[in-house]
Amino acid sequence: xxxxxxxxxxxxxxxxxxxxxxxxxxxxxxxxxxxxxxxxxxxxxxxxxxxxxxxxxxxxxxxxxxxxxxxxxxxxxxxxxxxxxxxxxxxxxxxxxxxxxxxxxxxxxxxxxxxxxxxxxxxxxxxxxxxxxxxxxxxxxxxxxxxxxxxxxxxxxxxxxxxxxxxxxxxxxxxxxxxxxxxxxxxxxxxxxxxxxxxxxxxxxxxxxxxxx
Numbered sequence: 001x002x003x004x005x006x007x008x009x010x011x012x013x014x015x016x017x018x019x020x021x022x023x024x025x026x027x028x029x030x031x032x033x034x035x036x037x038x039x040x041x042x043x044x045x046x047x048x049x050x051x052x053x054x055x056x057x058x059x060x061x062x063x064x065x066x067x068x069x070x071x072x073x074x075x076x077x078x079x080x081x082x083x084x085x086x087x088x089x090x091x092x093x094x095x096x097x098x099x100x101x102x103x104x105x106x107x108x109x110x111x112x113x114x115x116x117x118x119x120x121x122x123x124x125x126x127x128x129x130x131x132x133x134x135x136x137x138x139x140x141x142x143x144x145x146x147x148x149x150x151x152x153x154x155x156x157x158x159x160x161x162x163x164x165x166x167x168x169x170x171x172x173x174x175x176x177x178x179x180x181x182x183x184x185x186x187x188x189x190x191x192x193x194x195x196x197x198x199x200x201x202x203x204x205x206x207x208x209x210x211x212x213x
Contacts (some may be wrong), residue, residue: 033094040085046184068151095122150207
């Protein structure tokens with residue numbers, strides 16, 4: 001006789017509004033600027049995005065385990081994988097840079113490195129939220145949940161890839177970005193009706209990540 005094991009964890013379909021709305025609400029409580037539940041087909045892939053990693057050459061190219069060409073699958077592989085997902089939650093973090101001392105209008109000469117630090121600080125918050133969203137999806141027993149961040153992974157001051165290393169220091173936290181996978185972030189945001197922000201960065205910065213479920 002087969003013994004049946006009863007689980008107390010909720011079993012929900014990833015398109016279940018309750019499941020998606022719960023994660024979306026928790027993200028907002030944790031400090032997200034905006035979230036939007038969309039079908040996975042609203043996440044658009046464009047080969048030209050990857051070209052922008054090469055031309056002009058990004059300073060993380062080949063120097064970050066979560067960036068091309070070190071981590072990313074082929075476009076064909078990712079397109080097939082993306083098609084297997086049912087829904088997605090777009091996640092945004094926004095920061096008003098004029099509220100930081102280095103960006104006040106009475107300080108016209110802003111040190112480049114300090115300016116970069118202010119711009120990238122919210123990206124770290126987004127990374128945390130993406131990790132959290134993925135964790136919550138796992139708790140809902142959706143084992144294929146996948147989180148992607150914005151920009152590039154900055155968990156370490158220097159990635160081990162810089163010295164030829166291949167073992168990530170934070171394998172359970174490090175995630176590639178939407179851009180690294182070839183996702184056209186701006187087009188996906190426009191389709192979802194979310195803020196695309198100004199580019200290049202001026203008075204504020206918005207970082208976008210996604211949870212695929």
